[in-house]
Amino acid sequence: MATANDRAVLQTIFNPSTPFGDIPGLDEEEEDAVQDEGEAFTLELLEQVRDLELQGVSAAESGDVSTALERFGEAVRLLPERASAYNNRAQALRLRGDVAGALRDLDAAIRLSRGRGRAACQSFVQRGLIHRLQAREQEARRDFERAARLGSAFARRQLVLLNPYSALCNQMLCEMLGRLRNPGSTGSE
Template structure:
């Protein structure tokens, strides 16, 4: 039986695209954070397409991944993870509008809860932060943090101006030490 630390290390190795601290599998999540999605024929087909899309993205064919995720959405338009995955591919392509639209839909469909809701909130927070909308990023990271995201908690700390000032002072002190200054 692997310890929690071992599982976290393995999760980072096997799921390098997820933020550190985020889990890829439902068995890694508390029971109240799993995505309770109905198991219909359409949702099973969409999940299979999602796996194909992830493989395409991991192999570097992001355009193909977007197409596969779109097919998954067309197969089961109520499955939030399809939108979340396509948003990740859109982010890689620098299609910020497309990514935000899909993330909004993923958050809406998930009710901002569960694993997919947490991941979509983190992704949307990243996009907002990249676009200079720190207050919107803060709201998304706070919501994801309430769902247990360690990544979101770290982002909130970075958005804190006092923490940023302390980090800068610490960084400067280490630079001085490395260069031999007193």
């Protein structure tokens, strides 16, 4: 049986640039957090909500954002205390172009998860990406820092990209490698 560290290494090897799913073992932390709050979800209801979320993810992946939003919305209605459905619905809302709605759902997911577990980590990453697209670098940095503390390698890479010194070094390195690949080029073409 693979350890959590083994799964993390494999995840990094096979999916080095994925912002989601890069923190093995956080699903259990999220469920523990829900149980810690004293909310007794029936196993049947939890399975039903997870199934709705899986249907929503499949619909979104196939480009059917409306169906995805319906499934995630139903999951939220059935279990409004579970952060995961809000996080997933935020992705679908963002795909639809409803950034304000996505931010509301991400805030709800972070609040419900108490900033812990996989749903919180993914929500911080998503919210950080939205802030970055809106040129709100400070807010993006804060969210990526929180996601990085929760184990997101993607968030750590984003923090490096947000660092102006790192960006300058990266640019210089790219130029140098370009000159090594094309010795006759001046680099300004």
